[in-house]
Amino acid sequence: MAYPPPLPAVAVHALAIGHGERPSPLVEGIEFSVAPGEIFAIIGCSGCGKSTLLRTMVGLLPLLAGTVLLFGKKMVTVDCAGHGALTRNFSVLFQGGALWTDRTLGENVALPLLRRGGFSPKEVRDLVDCKLSLVGLGAYADFYPHEISGGMARRAALARALALDPPLLFLDEPTSGLDPVAARRLDRLVAELCSCQGMAAVVVSHDLAEIGGIVTRAAFLDANSGTMLDIGSPAALARSPHGAVREFFCENHANPQPEETVP
Numbered sequence: 001m002a003y004p005p006p007l008p009a010v011a012v013h014a015l016a017i018g019h020g021e022r023p024s025p026l027v028e029g030i031e032f033s034v035a036p037g038e039i040f041a042i043i044g045c046s047g048c049g050k051s052t053l054l055r056t057m058v059g060l061l062p063l064l065a066g067t068v069l070l071f072g073k074k075m076v077t078v079d080c081a082g083h084g085a086l087t088r089n090f091s092v093l094f095q096g097g098a099l100w101t102d103r104t105l106g107e108n109v110a111l112p113l114l115r116r117g118g119f120s121p122k123e124v125r126d127l128v129d130c131k132l133s134l135v136g137l138g139a140y141a142d143f144y145p146h147e148i149s150g151g152m153a154r155r156a157a158l159a160r161a162l163a164l165d166p167p168l169l170f171l172d173e174p175t176s177g178l179d180p181v182a183a184r185r186l187d188r189l190v191a192e193l194c195s196c197q198g199m200a201a202v203v204v205s206h207d208l209a210e211i212g213g214i215v216t217r218a219a220f221l222d223a224n225s226g227t228m229l230d231i232g233s234p235a236a237l238a239r240s241p242h243g244a245v246r247e248f249f250c251e252n253h254a255n256p257q258p259e260e261t262v263p
């Protein structure tokens with residue numbers, strides 16, 4: 001018996017995004033879908049609306065038109081307070097990936113588990129150990145955020161986002177501000193989670209050089225035209241018929257990352 005194809009993790013149709021106080025959409029006609037196991041990027045210049053799109057997809061901003069389906073279910077907008085109840089089948093690593101500064105890394109990672117409930121204290125401890133070890137921070141459970149580096153803090157935020165084994169992870173500029181080695185480690189970890197566990201990832205970035213090695217496809221948002229100008233593999237986008245997309249790639253490739261020296 002043939003099984004039906006799996007539902008897309010994300011399906012965005014004729015989406016228009018923006019901020020309430022502005023009369024016209026920032027970007028409209030956004031159209032893409034992301035399959036389980038895929039790493040999809042939202043790219044474009046600073047201010048083009050990438051974070052706005054991410055916040056709309058996760059239900060933190062109202063959409064102006066169109067639909068967003070997550071695993072076939074319509075996303076409904078919620079306020080921040082009610083958001084926790086809906087984040088059952090996805091997690092978000094926000095731009096900056098803030099940790100609670102008055103809690104240890106272990107307590108930060110435990111938070112989603114305690115909020116969800118149903119875990120014994122030992123299960124919480126084991127899961128916290130497991131997720132911190134996954135991001136290479138197994139020995140740092142008792143450290144506070146101010147006692148670790150920026151790269152470690154980003155990985156700890158990733159451990160927290162992975163606490164509930166989400167089948168879908170949204171990441172907003174996960175590697176910005178990290179050195180190239182730390183950035184590539186984080187990229188590799190996301191790539192492994194997607195290929196080994198079938199997790200889907202939607203990564204927002206203004207720098208494809210940082211994430212180009214792991215994404216399967218990307219959508220390019222353009223503030224000038226207010227449209228999603230192009231979509232495709234990084235190789236196809238580099239040959240885009242749109243000058244703005246090609247220019248973006250030239251800019252990115254004009255500043256190549258240094259070769260990695262640490263395994």
Ligand SMILES: Nc1ncnc2c1ncn2[C@@H]1O[C@H](COP(=O)(O)OP(=O)(O)OP(=O)(O)O)[C@@H](O)[C@H]1O
Nearest residue numbers: 019021026044045046047048049050051052053206
């Ligand atoms: N809360 C808000 N209210 C009104 N306008 C906003 C708000 N947040 C962002 N904007 C505007 O929406 C536009 C897109 O912002 P957004 O943060 O989505 O850009 P971005 O592509 O993520 O940029 P960056 O690469 O710098 O993170 C900008 O012009 C910004 O000024």
Ligand SMILES: [Mg+2]
Nearest residue numbers: 050051052095
């Ligand atoms: Mg942003």
